[in-house]
Structure formats: structure tokens, C-alpha cells
Amino acid sequence: MTCAVRAWRPLVPSLLAALLLTQGAACETLPLSTENIGWVATVVDSTTPALSEARTFAVLDTIVPLEGAGAIDHSADKLVAQSVREHLLDLGWVENRDSTGVLPDVVVLLAATTSVQTGVAYGGWYGAYGAMPYWGGAADPSWAFGAPVGAVTFTYEVGTVVLTMIDLRAPRAVTKQVPVLWLAALNGVLTGGAVLPRVQDGVDQAFEQSPYLRIQ
């Protein structure tokens, strides 16, 4: 062995290690399959007492396709709404369906993403609903959904059902933000329409991981 080769020999394993280090430490990714397309994310505004002080609710009976561009099968809408309603009743809430007299404290909107959306809440809500249900006429397309401070931003993929609890008691017209008290995203539960019982499992999980919704 020549002196030159001997001098460089100690570096060979190190260089091999360098290659492994720089090429082999890439992050693993989850394989894509029908089994792992499905998650439930919940976001809550815990910065104010608004949620803990709310007692009455209303739930819309229709899952609205966001952005207004998609069409979905609505055959499971009422079952999904009923599931949400039962969970809230079990947690001590009182239902108030009166949209003209004394309004409920909160309204739960049911929506489905027909395009990929990124954010804490979602955009394009006004175009989908045409108005804020139970809210009155103050909101218009220039209003955006407010998001709890510090909440993690999610990517809402196509096929995500989103339950959004809106505070109907909140001050209006100053910030032009619709106050979101609680939001649950159920990913991978919608194809042409809500897939049962998967969406119901998602609703169950959303409430299970949101114990703060229980009326004290």
C-alpha cells in the first residue's frame, strides 16, 4: 500500500458515513392507503369564556359544499346532523331551533371541502351558505372566519367534513370576523357524500377529544 493510500484510508469510512448521513436521514413518510386517509382535528377558542358560557345551540341539517363549486350527495346529511345534535344534548346543551325569535347562543354549521383549503378555519364560506345562518344580515362576503390565537394551521383536503360552531352572541361589524368557538375537521369521510358509518365515527371522535364542550 502506498503512503498516499494509507494516509487517506482513515477517511474512507467517514466519507461513507457522510454519504449515509446526508442521504439516509430523510424523514419517513406514511404510505398512502385507504386505511390512513382519515383523521379528526379539533380547534377550540379557549382564550375567552364565550364557549363555557354558551348553553343553547342549533345545528344545520345540510352539509354545504364549500366554495359552492362541488355537488355532493345529501342522503346522509340528516344522520350526521342528528349525530352532532345528540352529542351536544348529551353534553348538557339545550337545543333552540328558533331562528327568528330568541337566537341560540351558537350555531353549528356542517360543511364539506370540495377543494384543498389551508388555515385554521376555511374561506369561501359566504359563497357556500349565501348568508350566515341564524346570524342576520350583518355578515357579507368581506367577513372572514376568525381563528383562535395560536391554533395550528391545517390543510383541509378534499373530502373533509367540517363542523364549525359559531358564536351568535359575539359583537359584530367591528372586526368583520365571524367568531369560531370550536371547529372539527373529519378528514377522509366524504366521497360523493358522507360515508357512513365513517363520518359518524369521526363525529364521535371529535366530541370525545373535546371534553371542554360539556356544560358545567
Next chain:
Amino acid sequence: MKRQLLVALVAVLTGAHTLAAQGFMSLTTLELSTPIGDTKDYTSVGVGPGLGWEGRWTMRQHTSAGVSLTIGQFSEREDGTMELPSGAVTGDMLRQLVSQQILATGFYYPSRLGKIRFYAGGGLGVTSIDQDFNLGLQQLSRSAWHLVAAPEIGAELRGGDGYLVGIVSLRFNASNAAGNYLGGGSRRFQNLTLRLGIGEE
């Protein structure tokens, strides 16, 4: 980041080779780490593998100084729930922490050169932590630089004509609290690492 590390590694190796007239040891190490503290709070996996390179220069009869580069990873797949700031997520998730660390090291050897030579010391430096969280098709990532102190005890094992060197050591990697990670706020990531190295002097 990988390119920066590779450039740093090549620079260190080149410098090391230049300075390696006498008393230079080049080691390739396998790092087996177990999570502690905030690391364990994020991933409860038992062992995370890693690789490293270390150069040591003999300074005096009982001391050496050097540099250590390592990459380590903790990876855990779990179907469960994770709390986040103002909420939670549930699903088939993959939690990963990838650390890339560079240390200036110093060691003290109580005994003279021999077949087995124990040492104690450690390193000071920085580590970059990448926190990744995969849930279904989406990924949440956070990263930050931390200062790190890494006390270490171990033994050098020499074979053949004395040029072949192995090391077995335990290193405690303790970072300062920094960053804004998933779940909110800073983290002080720690781990205990069994290091197995082989190289030449």
C-alpha cells in the same frame, strides 16, 4: 440543511486530514439513543438510530480535542390522539424528531496509551432539531436551533498495530429550551446515546 452539513463535514475532514500528521483519530460512529424529557414526551419510541463522525487530536499525553458530527432520528408511528395548541388531532400519525448536531469536544484520559483507555469529557455545540408530524396526507413541521452540552464517558479500544481504534461510550445530549414546537412553546430535547465507533489513528 443536508448540503450545509455535507459541506461542513467535507471541510472538517479536509482540515482534519491536513492536521493529521500525528495523533489524529478519525472515527465513524453508530449512535443508539433513548429519548429523555421533552424528547420522550413527543415520541416514546425506545431507541432512535443515528450516525456520526468524530475527529480527535491528541493535545497532550492525557487530553484530546476534536469535533463531532451526528445525525439522529426518533420515529414513531401511532394511531392515537395528540394535543395541540387550542385543539387536538386523532388518526394514524407519524411523529419524528431529526437532530443534526455539531460539537467541539474535549476528553481527559486518566491512563496512558494502552489496549483499553478510559476517558471522560464531552462536547459543546449546536443542534438543529426538525420536528415532523404526519397525519394522513398532511405534515406539520417545526424546527429550531439549540445550544447543546453533551457530557460523555467511554473507552478507547485499540487493536492490531495500535492504529485500529474502537470506542464505546455513553453521551448525554442536553439542549437548551428553544423553538416553538407543536403543542406550543419551547422544548428542551434530551437523549442518552450509546456510541459505538470504529476508526484509525
